[in-house]
Amino acid sequence: MNENVEDANIDKNYLLDVLSSFSKATGLYIDAVNNEGESYFKANNVERSEFCKFIRSHDRCNEKCKESYKVASIEAGKWEEPYFFRCHAGIVIWAVPIIIKGVSVGSIMCGQVLMWEPDEFFFEELKEFNPYIEEFETLKEKAMNLEIVSPNKTQAVADTLFIVVNYLVKRNICILENKDSSRLLMQKIRQELEDRKKSDFHKNDDYNSYLKKERKLLSYIRLGDKVKIKNTLLNLLGDLYVKTGGDKNIIKLRILELASLISRAAVDGGLDAEIAMTMMEDFNKEICKVDNIECFFYEIYDITRDFLDKIFILGDKKHISLLKKARNFIMENYSKTIKIEDVAQYLFISKSHLSRLFRKELDCTVNDYITRVRVEKAVELMKKRELSIKDISISVGFKSQSYFTKVFKKHIDVNPVVYRNKLF
Numbered sequence: 484m485n486e487n488v489e490d491a492n493i494d495k496n497y498l499l500d501v502l503s504s505f506s507k508a509t510g511l512y513i514d515a516v517n518n519e520g521e522s523y524f525k526a527n528n529v530e531r532s533e534f535c536k537f538i539r540s541h542d543r544c545n546e547k548c549k550e551s552y553k554v555a556s557i558e559a560g561k562w563e564e565p566y567f568f569r570c571h572a573g574i575v576i577w578a579v580p581i582i583i584k585g586v587s588v589g590s591i592m593c594g595q596v597l598m599w600e601p602d603e604f605f606f607e608e609l610k611e612f613n614p615y616i617e618e619f620e621t622l623k624e625k626a627m628n629l630e631i632v633s634p635n636k637t638q639a640v641a642d643t644l645f646i647v648v649n650y651l652v653k654r655n656i657c658i659l660e661n662k663d664s665s666r667l668l669m670q671k672i673r674q675e676l677e678d679r680k681k682s683d684f685h686k687n688d689d690y691n692s693y694l695k696k697e698r699k700l701l702s703y704i705r706l707g708d709k710v711k712i713k714n715t716l717l718n719l720l721g722d723l724y725v726k727t728g729g730d731k732n733i734i735k736l737r738i739l740e741l742a743s744l745i746s747r748a749a750v751d752g753g754l755d756a757e758i759a760m761t762m763m764e765d766f767n768k769e770i771c772k773v774d775n776i777e778c779f780f781y782e783i784y785d786i787t788r789d790f791l792d793k794i795f796i797l798g799d800k801k802h803i804s805l806l807k808k809a810r811n812f813i814m815e816n817y818s819k820t821i822k823i824e825d826v827a828q829y830l831f832i833s834k835s836h837l838s839r840l841f842r843k844e845l846d847c848t849v850n851d852y853i854t855r856v857r858v859e860k861a862v863e864l865m866k867k868r869e870l871s872i873k874d875i876s877i878s879v880g881f882k883s884q885s886y887f888t889k890v891f892k893k894h895i896d897v898n899p900v901v902y903r904n905k906l907f
Contacts, residue, residue, distance in 0.1 A: 498651050499524055502591065505647060509640055510630070514592040515581075518560075520553030523589060532595040534625040538572045541616060547571040552592055556580070560587025565641035573605075573612035574629060577641045579648055591648055593640065596632045693722045697741065702859040704748040707810060709791060716787060720780045731776055738779045742766055742786060749790035753806070753845045758793055762786060805830055806844055809837065810852075817856045818880045823849040857881065858894045865903050872899045 498515075506513040506529045515523040531539070538544050551570040559566035559578040567577045576594035580587050599605070606623055616622050632640075696719045703711040719741075727733040746759045766786045773779060812829050813821065826849060827837045841849050857879040864875045876887035876899075892898045897905075 501647065501651060503528065505644065506593075511593050511632075511640065512595045513644075514552075515589060516552045516556055516592055517589045518553070518556060518587070520549040520551070520556060532574075532625075532629060534572070534574065534622070534629055535595050537622060537625050538613070538616075543615070544572075551576075552578070552590075555592070556587070556590040559590050563587075565638075565645050566590075567637070567641070571612065573609050574626075575632075575637070577637065579641060579644045581648055581652060583652055591644060593644055594632075594637070596630045596637070597626075598632060598634055598637060600631060601627055601629075690726065693719065693726060696722060697744070699863070701744055701748040702862060704745060704787070704790070705752045706814065706856060706859055707752050707791065708814075712787065712791070716784060720783070724776065724780075729776065731774070731779075734776055734779055735770065738783050739767070739770065742770075742783055745783075745787055745790065749787075754790055754793055759790065762789060762793075805832065805837075806840055809840075809849075813853055813856055817853060817860060818878060820880065820882075821853060853880075854890060855894070858891055861887070861891060861899070862895070862902075865899070872903070875899070 502513050502515070512529055512531055512535075517523050530536075535548075539548060548570065551568070555566055555568045555576070555578040558568075559580040560582065563580060563582060565577050565579050567575065570576050574594070575596050575598050576592055578590040578592055581589045581591065597605075606626075609623065609626060610619060613619075613622060696715060700712065700715045700719055703715060723734060723737055727737070742763065746754075746763050750756050750759050763786075766782065769782050770779065773782065808830055809826050812826055816825075823834050823837060827834045830837065837849060841847060841852060845852060847855070861875050861879045864870055864878060867875075870878070872888075873884045876884045879887075881887035881890070888898050891902070895902055
């Protein structure tokens with residue numbers, strides 16, 4: 484793929500500031516070039532060496548410099564590491580590739596130095612490299628003023644510059660992806676609102692259907708079901724918009740209420756309570772700054788996504804992986820007879836170790852979590868009128884309907900029959 488740095492959507496000002504600071508700290512010249520060897524920008528307040536200025540003052544030399552840079556940039560991109568070379572005029576430069584998503588889009592050229600004291604052999608080479616320079620004594624004098632940098636130092640500088648450039652590229656990609664994600668989310672929200680305006684949904688309807696979706700959303704958050712969270716939240720916001728008639732003040736109040744409920748559901752799902760409270764403080768501040776319905780909706784969607792991303796984030800990486808696998812196993816097998824032994828065996832760890840993980844990260848036992856999943860799934864099935872309470876209890880893994888009723892009432896505060904009657 485043939486791309487150039489000009490087309491790579493890099494934050495050029497930020498890159499320029501960092502590279503200028505790097506050049507100032509090292510005293511080395513830095514020049515960014517594209518895949519054709521053409522200069523893209525050079526570090527601020529850093530001039531080419533007097534040697535290079537003299538070379539470039541002659542006919543055809545700029546083209547030769549460009550060709551040297553082009554070849555070096557291609558080699559650096561090919562090997563994906565700094566590439567050292569002697570330019571057409573005979574001095575040392577290294578190319579640090581700019582690689583975005585596996586594609587080389589140019590290089591940072593650094594150097595214009597020597598790695599040895601100039602001697603008679605060097606001057607003989609210099610004359611061979613530059614036969615078209617008539618004022619050779621002047622060229623020789625300028626070569627003697629070039630900075631001499633040891634091989635170890637040039638390698639260290641090149642490696643450091645490679646790390647810096649790669650960090651800047653990754654940072655830039657992350658920023659762009661976040662911007663794209665935000666833009667797409669706002670588009671989805673706008674589309675949802677437009678669709679609702681055109682629908683037959685009446686704002687005078689009561690809030691029963693809205694509250695049902697709200698309960699579903701909180702259930703999905705507790706279980707960490709990202710796909711259903713995304714769809715349900717977007718649909719719920721559309722309902723809210725229609726039912727309030729687009730009243731900004733009412734929408735703002737409902738959004739603040741919903742955010743509090745979501746934060747508590749996220750804590751039930753494993754988010755650290757202190758983190759949740761801090762995030763809610765920031766959320767409330769952001770909501771106070773905006774006065775646009777789409778922005779209200781964006782903020783609630785964004786904090787929900789952040790809540791999910793931060794669940795387990797401070798835990799040990801190995802523990803995070805084990806807990807996610809345990810939760811997934813339970814989600815896939817809740818309808819069967821599963822015990823803590825089954826989950827532990829699946830993960831190849833001891834029961835006691837698994838129990839400690841759940842206690843530490845989720846503040847519940849493994850069996851408590853299995854029961855929570857079953858009750859949440861039972862709530863989903865309640866809307867299917869064709870299923871009896873007994874059918875539902877069996878579907879979610881309870882062998883006894885009476886025990887299911889007891890557990891359901893403990894978690895939902897009413898028995899299954901009463902709950903279902905409220906739905907219809």
